[in-house]
Amino acid sequence: MACVAGASFALVAGARALVQRPRAAALAAGLVALPLLAAGCGSAGGDTEKVDIVATTTQLGDFVREVGGEAVAVDQILQPNSDPHDYEPRPSDVEGAASAEVIFASGDNLDAWIGEIVSDSGSDAKVVDLGAEVPVRLPGESSGEEASKYDPHWWHDPRNAEAAVREIERALAAADPAHRPAFERNARAYLAKLRALDRGIARCIDSVPPTRRKLAVIPSQTTQAQASAQDLSELAKTIEAEDVQAIFPESSLSSKVADAIADQTGASAEYTLYGDTLGPEGSSGDTYIGMEEANADAMVRGFTGGERGCNPSD
Template sequence: MRIRTPQLAAPVLAGLLAAASACGGSSSASDAGGSGSSAKLKVVATTTQVADFARNVGGDKVKVTQILKPNVDPHDYEPSPADVQAIAEADVVLENGVGLERWLDQTIKSAGFHGALVDTSKGVAVRKGNGSDEEAAGDPHIWHNPKNAEIMSRNITAAFEAKDQADKATYEANLTSYTAKLQQLDSWIAQQIGTLPADQRKLVTNHDAFGYYIDRYHLTFVGSIIPSFDTSAELSGEQLNTLVSKIKATGVKAIFSESSLPPKTAEAIGKQAGVKVEAGEDSLYGDTLGPAGSAGATYLDMERHNTTTIVTALKG
């Protein structure tokens, strides 16, 4: 269930829209669709992954405005006036779903949006949460299984076709091409993980973001430094000691931090447990893609990079 918040009052909305107009091109939402024309479908995508899928299936027929920038936490994002403006003008708004964008409902209402709101998670088998309010909808990190990325891409394609029947053939061709790349990625990851001895396929991550990847490729999840799908949660001292003990007892070879999260706690635990820590800009990409030119600039790049990092570290 997505968390719903009260609609902003009309004066607040007016202020936001006025501010957005004043900001002009300096908005926090990144326009990734080129100069565009009036014929292009105007699309707003909430997350970096969903925006990447939209670009691949939409091609030059869509103008994609991506709300979240690389390395920005999607769990507790604060929408800007430019985000409200972009949504107000959109034909289609694409969300990851599964409760990830807790901020979106109010933003949609504030914008007075009347286009198509598409939950790209529809049809995905969602992993259960731990029962807390923030995880009531389940694990939102669905993109870390390429088979789920296929489903998300199909949902996006269907939304584009519903709004733009004239370009249906183009969307279908783009989807076919991108699906083939996702299938190749899935096979490659399985082959890479298969090079690890079964007793070395154990992960300790910065936060609980890789459950779909772990399930898909038959890894063992030992624990996470942040005991939640949400990056704002924290381990207690007792939980930290328990995690260190589990790392030692299970023979885990490495702890994996994320490029978008501070590595300090991971490094402290790694030192205490006596294992290597993968941290910094070239560590795992968990909640977001990386910036242009990075090892995680696209979804395909991100998953290849994550797999190479995991396999190399676990081989020792």
């Protein structure tokens, strides 16, 4: 495995999961050269009133809607293609938190700004740190503004998504006991889909010979940090030496650097991956499951030089 040292952001987390988990059930489990990193509360008893929920990220918003169904009203702070690493809270975020009964956060310093929002709003909502509940953890950044013990992009492993969904079910049931049976039913159905996703991704990654799953990391490219010219020069040499077939730009970030390295090395930069956020409505990644399926397909295509793709749901 070829690896250039650098920050471990969303897609890199999945790449490292592949190395640590041979059958690769984590979605982003096989990255090559990557991320260009990186109204009043509803009462618990009424049939028509909904529980007001705040979810910090697009993934959490999707999870809460799947479990809560028609019984919840979700105020999702981050929108598709937004960057959680440099998000600046808006007045509308404070207003949403003020009326929320439950606030779901991703944790591990990804959405640390939620603390400011809650403080400014005076909210007494229950804040649920879902990142604290997940079973599969990778080391985080050791220094800088985003330093954290664990990599915060935990959702790229469906097993972690399962743990988050169970915690969401418990929190919603506590907030709205009257709808507990519906929450349990919705969660059970969605958990079955997540387990199928996990199996499907493992099958897709297993279809690629291990010798073709070569990993390289573009050092720290986010809106807050850029790789140096020396970093990129060394990476290009590594890609050529290791015969890496593809560079995967992150869908929400500029592909300029990836395209430049691809031109220099002959690797493909055709296949993008969803990293920090879901895709826009109508895209292949506008749901969590859709995002992870699209990423698995893109990685198989990249690893095989476009010879074939793989749909985890087949």
